[in-house]
Amino acid sequence: MFDNIIMLLPEIKESIAQTFMMVAISLSAAVLFGTSLGVYVFLTEKGSIRPNAVANRFLNYTINLVRSFPFIILLVVLIPFTRLVAGTTVGPLAASVPLSIAAIPYFARLVEQALKEVPHGTIEAAIALGAPKRYIIKEVLLNEARSGIILALTVTTISFISYSAMAGMVGGGGIGDLAIRYGYYRFQTDVMIFMVLLLVIIVQVVQFIGNLLAKKLDRRHI
Template identity: 80%
Template structure:
C-alpha cells in the first residue's frame, strides 16, 4: 500500500514546507495590508465615523475586482508582476506573489464583516466621551472584533492552502503540485489519496486551533 509513498517521503516533506512558505507569505500580506484596508472600508462606509462615499466605493470596486478573478487566471495575469518582484515565475516564492495579492482583498472583506459585528452602542459610547479616532480603531473596533478577525484569519489560511494547490499547476510547488505530478500524471492513486488525507489533517488542525483561540478571545465567553 505504501510502496509509492515511502520513496517520496523526502519530497513530501519538501512539498509541505513549500506550501507553508506560500501560505505564510500570503498571510503576512493579508494581515499587514488587508487589515488596514478592511478597517478603512468600514470607517468610510455610510454612517460610520469617517464616512466618505467616494473612497468607499472605490475601495469596494478594487476589492471586488480582484476577488472576482478566478485564482488560476490571476496566476497567469500576474506573471509579469511576479517576474519583476522576485525575478522568476516558478517556485514557491514566485507563487507567493499572486497568492499575497489575492489574500489582501480577501482578508480585508472578512475584517470589514467582523467589524460590522461590533455593537454600534459601543462605538457611539466611545465617541460620546471624546475618544480619539485612533484609539476607537485600536481599543474599540479591533479589540471588540478580535475573535471574529481571528476566525477570518483561520478561514483565509484554509482557503489559501487550497489556492496554493492551484499554484502547483504553474510550477509553484507544494502539496498540490506533488499530488498532481505523481497522483494524476503517473496514476499513483495511493499518493493522491495520501496527499488528500494530509491536507484534510492540516485543515482540521488549523480549524480546531483557530476556533479554540477565538473562543478564548471572545468577550462574550468571559
C-alpha cells in the same frame, strides 16, 4: 501500497515546507495590508467614524474586482508582475506573489464584516467620551472584533491552503504540485490519496486551532 509514499518522503516533507511558506507569506501580506484595508473600508462607510463615499466606493469596487477573478486566471494574469517581483514565475516564492495579492482583498472583506458585528452603541459611547479616533480603532473596534478577526484569519488560511495546492498546477511547488506530478501524471493513486488526506488533516488542525483561539478571545464568553 505504501512503497511509493515511503520513497517520496523527502519530497513530501519538502512539499509541506513549500506549502507552509506560500501560506505564511500570503497570510502575512493579508494581515499587514488586508487588516488596514478592511478597517479603512469600514471607517469610510456612510454613518461610520470617517465617511467618505468616493473612497469607499473605489475600495469596494477594487476589492470586488480582485475577488471576482478565479485564482488560476489570476496566476496567469500576474505572470509579468510575478517575474518583476520574484525574478521568476516558477517555485513557491513566485506563487506567493499572486497568493498575497489575492489574500489582501479576501481578508479585508472578512475584517470589514467582523467590524460590522461590533455593537454600534459601543462605538457611540467611545465617541461620546471624546476618545480619539486612533483609540477607537485600536481599543474599541479591533479589540471588540478580535474573535471575528481570528475566525476570518482561519477561513483565509484554509482557503489559501487550497489556493496554494492550485498553484502547483503551474509549477508553484507545494503539496498540490507533488500530487499532480506523481498522483496524476504518473498514475500513482496512492500518492494522490495520501496528499489529499494530508491536506484534510492540515485544514482540520487549522480550523480547530482557529475555533479555540476565537472562543478564548470572544468577549461575550469572558
